[in-house]
Amino acid sequence: MTTTSSVLAAQATDFPRWYQDVIAKAELAENGPVRGTMVVRPYGYGIWELLQGAMDRRIKAAGAANAYFPLLIPENYLRREAEHVEGFSPELAVVTVAGGKELEEPLVVRPTSETIIGEYLAKWVQSYRDLPLLLNQWANVVRWELRPRLFLRTTEFLWQEGHTAHATAADARAYATKILYDVYRDVMVNVLAIPVVAGRKTRRERFAGAVNTMTLEAMTGDGKALQMGTSHELGQNFARAFDIGYLSSAGQRELAWTTSWGSSTRMLGGLIMVHGDDAGLRVPPAVAPVQVVVLAVKDTVLEAAQRIADELIAAGVRVVVDNRTDQPFGRRAVNWELKGVPIRVELGPRDLAGEVATVVRRVHNTKSPVALSDLTTTITSALTADQSHLLTSATTSQHARISAVTTVAEAIEAAADGWAAVPYDAVGESGEDQLAESGITIRCLQREDGTLPTEDNEPGLTAFVARSY
Amino acid sequence: MTTTSSVLAAQATDFPRWYQDVIAKAELAENGPVRGTMVVRPYGYGIWELLQGAMDRRIKAAGAANAYFPLLIPENYLRREAEHVEGFSPELAVVTVAGGKELEEPLVVRPTSETIIGEYLAKWVQSYRDLPLLLNQWANVVRWELRPRLFLRTTEFLWQEGHTAHATAADARAYATKILYDVYRDVMVNVLAIPVVAGRKTRRERFAGAVNTMTLEAMTGDGKALQMGTSHELGQNFARAFDIGYLSSAGQRELAWTTSWGSSTRMLGGLIMVHGDDAGLRVPPAVAPVQVVVLAVKDTVLEAAQRIADELIAAGVRVVVDNRTDQPFGRRAVNWELKGVPIRVELGPRDLAGEVATVVRRVHNTKSPVALSDLTTTITSALTADQSHLLTSATTSQHARISAVTTVAEAIEAAADGWAAVPYDAVGESGEDQLAESGITIRCLQREDGTLPTEDNEPGLTAFVARSY
Numbered sequence: 001m002t003t004t005s006s007v008l009a010a011q012a013t014d015f016p017r018w019y020q021d022v023i024a025k026a027e028l029a030e031n032g033p034v035r036g037t038m039v040v041r042p043y044g045y046g047i048w049e050l051l052q053g054a055m056d057r058r059i060k061a062a063g064a065a066n067a068y069f070p071l072l073i074p075e076n077y078l079r080r081e082a083e084h085v086e087g088f089s090p091e092l093a094v095v096t097v098a099g100g101k102e103l104e105e106p107l108v109v110r111p112t113s114e115t116i117i118g119e120y121l122a123k124w125v126q127s128y129r130d131l132p133l134l135l136n137q138w139a140n141v142v143r144w145e146l147r148p149r150l151f152l153r154t155t156e157f158l159w160q161e162g163h164t165a166h167a168t169a170a171d172a173r174a175y176a177t178k179i180l181y182d183v184y185r186d187v188m189v190n191v192l193a194i195p196v197v198a199g200r201k202t203r204r205e206r207f208a209g210a211v212n213t214m215t216l217e218a219m220t221g222d223g224k225a226l227q228m229g230t231s232h233e234l235g236q237n238f239a240r241a242f243d244i245g246y247l248s249s250a251g252q253r254e255l256a257w258t259t260s261w262g263s264s265t266r267m268l269g270g271l272i273m274v275h276g277d278d279a280g281l282r283v284p285p286a287v288a289p290v291q292v293v294v295l296a297v298k299d300t301v302l303e304a305a306q307r308i309a310d311e312l313i314a315a316g317v318r319v320v321v322d323n324r325t326d327q328p329f330g331r332r333a334v335n336w337e338l339k340g341v342p343i344r345v346e347l348g349p350r351d352l353a354g355e356v357a358t359v360v361r362r363v364h365n366t367k368s369p370v371a372l373s374d375l376t377t378t379i380t381s382a383l384t385a386d387q388s389h390l391l392t393s394a395t396t397s398q399h400a401r402i403s404a405v406t407t408v409a410e411a412i413e414a415a416a417d418g419w420a421a422v423p424y425d426a427v428g429e430s431g432e433d434q435l436a437e438s439g440i441t442i443r444c445l446q447r448e449d450g451t452l453p454t455e456d457n458e459p460g461l462t463a464f465v466a467r468s469y
Numbered sequence: 470m471t472t473t474s475s476v477l478a479a480q481a482t483d484f485p486r487w488y489q490d491v492i493a494k495a496e497l498a499e500n501g502p503v504r505g506t507m508v509v510r511p512y513g514y515g516i517w518e519l520l521q522g523a524m525d526r527r528i529k530a531a532g533a534a535n536a537y538f539p540l541l542i543p544e545n546y547l548r549r550e551a552e553h554v555e556g557f558s559p560e561l562a563v564v565t566v567a568g569g570k571e572l573e574e575p576l577v578v579r580p581t582s583e584t585i586i587g588e589y590l591a592k593w594v595q596s597y598r599d600l601p602l603l604l605n606q607w608a609n610v611v612r613w614e615l616r617p618r619l620f621l622r623t624t625e626f627l628w629q630e631g632h633t634a635h636a637t638a639a640d641a642r643a644y645a646t647k648i649l650y651d652v653y654r655d656v657m658v659n660v661l662a663i664p665v666v667a668g669r670k671t672r673r674e675r676f677a678g679a680v681n682t683m684t685l686e687a688m689t690g691d692g693k694a695l696q697m698g699t700s701h702e703l704g705q706n707f708a709r710a711f712d713i714g715y716l717s718s719a720g721q722r723e724l725a726w727t728t729s730w731g732s733s734t735r736m737l738g739g740l741i742m743v744h745g746d747d748a749g750l751r752v753p754p755a756v757a758p759v760q761v762v763v764l765a766v767k768d769t770v771l772e773a774a775q776r777i778a779d780e781l782i783a784a785g786v787r788v789v790v791d792n793r794t795d796q797p798f799g800r801r802a803v804n805w806e807l808k809g810v811p812i813r814v815e816l817g818p819r820d821l822a823g824e825v826a827t828v829v830r831r832v833h834n835t836k837s838p839v840a841l842s843d844l845t846t847t848i849t850s851a852l853t854a855d856q857s858h859l860l861t862s863a864t865t866s867q868h869a870r871i872s873a874v875t876t877v878a879e880a881i882e883a884a885a886d887g888w889a890a891v892p893y894d895a896v897g898e899s900g901e902d903q904l905a906e907s908g909i910t911i912r913c914l915q916r917e918d919g920t921l922p923t924e925d926n927e928p929g930l931t932a933f934v935a936r937s938y
Contacts, residue, residue, distance in 0.1 A: 030589070032538070032539040032541075032585075033539070033542070033543055033546070033585065033588060034539060034541050034542075034543060034576060037539035037540075037541060038539065039536070039537070039538050039539065039589055040536055040537040041536055042534035042535065042536045042604070045534070045535050045536050045537055046534070046535070048537075049535065065511035065514075065515070066511065066514050066515070066518060067508070067509055067510055067511045067514050068508070068509040068514055068517075068627065069501070069508050070501035070502070070503060070506035070507065070508065070625055071506075071540075071578075071609055071611065071625050072501075072503050072506060072562070072611070072624075072625065073502070073503075074502055074503060077502070089569070090568065090569055091568065092566075092567070092568075092569075093541070093564045093566070093567040093568075093576075094564060094565070094566040094567065095562045095563060095564050095565075095578065096563070096564075096565045096566060097561075097562070097563040097565060097575070098561070098562040098563065098613045099559065099560065099561075099562075099613030099615070100558070100559055100561075100613075106566070107503060107562075109540075109564065109578070116501075116502065119502065120499070120508055135511070139609075140540055140608075140609065142540065142541070144567045144568030144569075146568070155541075156539055156540050156541065158537065
């Protein structure tokens with residue numbers, strides 16, 4: 001909420017400040033009254049809705065069904081899985097009074113729902129025929145944050161959390177991996193235009209209660225890493241704690257294997273940090289609530305502006321007409337640029353007389369006159385091209401900023417301004433401690449061929465090392 | 470969660486028990502671990518998603534944009550509007566500990582968001598140009614319930630809550646009324662197939678902090694009333710409490726006028742109670758997650774069953790193939806009947822040989838053979854017809870169970886088994902007390918022509934009087 005200037009901080013000078021400025025000036029979000037909470041404003045929420053739709057369709061295609069579990073969890077549920085409670089205890093918000101009375105047992109505001117969903121999986125899974133049981137929920141969760149940052153780390157955030165039960169470890173692993181690739185990576189790459197590196201977390205970075213955490217990591221404009229989504233194999237930890245068992249086809253009682261996986265409003269932070277530039281946001285067309293704004297320069301062109309919009313809307317484009325001709329044109333144009341609307345169609349009386357409009361593409365900042373008769377075709381193909389341009393350009397910068405190094409010392413140096421790819425054999429758990437002292441983490445481990453290791457101690461792994469948000 | 474019998478309680482014998490049974494056996498929802506909370510299972514949530522989509526499209530068409538505000542509200546916010554805090558205090562859940570520490574100020578888990586949204590409306594509304602400001606959010610809310618009942622009254626529920634600010638009282642009233650009719654009534658009547666009576670609440674039944682509450686009331690299968698959605702004029706109460714003001718075009722500072730309006734998962738309770746019968750649920754096709762189930766009698770027809778399903782899916786129908794041929798056919802059929810799936814297509818080897826399938830329509834419980842070549846056409850038109858049949862039939866029973874009476878005593882008698890329509894002049898506030906002693910309330914007030922009064926004390930109003938859920 002800067003009031004001193006209408007310009008953003010420069011990315012190169014102060015990236016975190018630029019990030020804050022963009023969020024405020026593009027009217028994406030604001031701080032809530034309680035420290036660390038967030039108000040998502042309509043423009044930010046509009047992006048979230050499109051992202052959510054894309055994610056939800058893929059989750060359903062992967063066979064999971066949506067359900068809804070309660071926000072308030074009896075405190076004793078969390079205690080049933082030792083690592084889980086240890087990991088989450090410092091972050092809990094606790095309801096102790098309700099209906100005017102002190103509660104006998106405090107209730108935790110869900111920080112994640114493995115425990116409460118585990119309780120119901122145990123009821124619903126009886127026989128091998130009930131497996132796999134594949135659930136997802138869209139919900140808010142609360143984790144008390146010490147260093148909150150809008151979208152990236154907020155005390156309350158919106159997310160989806162999937163929870164599944166399987167008959168075998170192999171089936172659980174296959175499903176958690178499918179979610180990572182076919183749902184999360186597909187959305188991030190093909191909808192958000194964000195290239196992500198897939199890998200396995202080290203034990204230190206694993207989800208509390210998991211036997212394996214798989215992650216997708218994006219590179220921000222300042223060369224740091226951002227965890228965009230994770231998928232966990234929970235082994236039989238929660239199955240044991242909540243007694244999720246089943247009768248096998250051989251009539252034997254067996255413990256199930258469970259998974260959980262989540263992606264959140266944090267992805268919007270990724271979108272801003274990956275695609276934004278010094279002029280503001282650049283929203284990929286696939287999640288742009290406004291793909292095209294038609295800017296009427298003067299009142300006399302309003303009718304023509306509306307006709308252009310109608311034709312685009314009929315072609316399935318999301319369009320807004322900016323008819324605020326009583327306000328300075330330059331200020332309006334800058335505002336839409338800030339908001340990262342992919343295409344501006346500027347229409348003045350002279351354009352109209354010449355039967356053209358000026359098309360400005362946010363992604364390249366190019367400006368060119370286009371005949372009104374070609375406008376819809378030009379724009380629909382520009383939207384497709386600009387979506388893929390954002391991905392290509394983010395991929396190129398990501399590759400350019402990953403340095404292949406061979407020692408921990410070199411990795412620390414490289415992480416000052418990008419990521420390092422270093423042989424995990426040269427790091428190990430002691431090297432990981434050393435990195436941590438410099439505020440650097442192993443983001444994930446990958447095999448040489450880019451696939452995911454199934455064990456921490458496989459030889460020949462590459463560690464991606466970076467500072468992170 | 471009865472285990473003694475596979476049958477439902479009869480509606481006529483014990484309607485509340487029938488309601489519980491249907492919810493459990495159709496796998497719509499279960500009780501959560503904390504008293505009054507609810508787990509919405511995939512089948513119930515699937516109906517909710519379709520209902521939510523229908524509602525959301527209409528809310529957007531009415532010009533409101535979605536946003537998201539924090540769950541946790543500083544306690545002092547609620548205290549700023551005297552009636553509001555008085556109304557909600559007994560129902561609040563309060564977070565007193567977070568991040569391992571006692572909080573300096575307790576945080577209320579939102580029971581509704583007028584206060585926190587009011588705080589932001591005050592920031593965002595500066596000039597008359599910013600008005601009207603039309604917001605909506607989809608969210609969970611928590612109200613401590615003494616007598617919880619799944620869907621109808623749960624400690625946590627899902628809803629949408631709209632919050633708007635306007636320059637004039639007339640504009641606020643017009644918008645709140647538009648939401649009541651064009652959004653809520655339209656969804657209830659044309660999507661849920663539930664006839665509703667629109668009216669104004671008496672002062673006694675008004676939302677805490679409102680100057681006018683408008684309501685839509687449905688009649689349940691046992692002749693009671695169920696409030697399905699409300700739209701409130703808040704006057705300047707919240708504008709005053711949160712200082713929501715604006716500069717008029719004349720350059721004068723004015724207070725805004727606000728509205729709020731909500732509809733929730735309670736509507737699913739309405740759907741069950743209005744359309745259900747002794748055989749279970751009857752889901753209106755418009756919100757049926759499964760509109761058609763194709764039941765394969767034997768393995769030999771599986772391929773043909775899938776072909777039928779594919780053709781229906783291509784025609785835009787939501788279809789499931791029941792291929793569990795290792796389970797008794799009768800039990801499967803009863804299960805789909807219980808779940809209220811609008812159409813069952815039963816396909817056995819003999820049917821297939823005769824190039825027909827048996828079509829069972831849940832709404833009428835009719836069973837007839839249909840040539841495979843006509844199946845898709847027959848089914849798509851049956852879905853349309855059955856949607857409108859449910860509405861007609863619910864409307865007919867509603868009309869039949871409203872008795873026109875002239876005294877409070879007669880109203881009490883009529884409310885034993887239906888609703889009473891009684892001149893409000895014959896009731897008044899003292900009559901309302903008398904009704905309350907018999908557990909009966911005035912559901913709403915209407916003018917003779919069916920429109921909504923703008924004042925409580927207009928002469929010639931009709932009071933709809935009933936027991937309610």
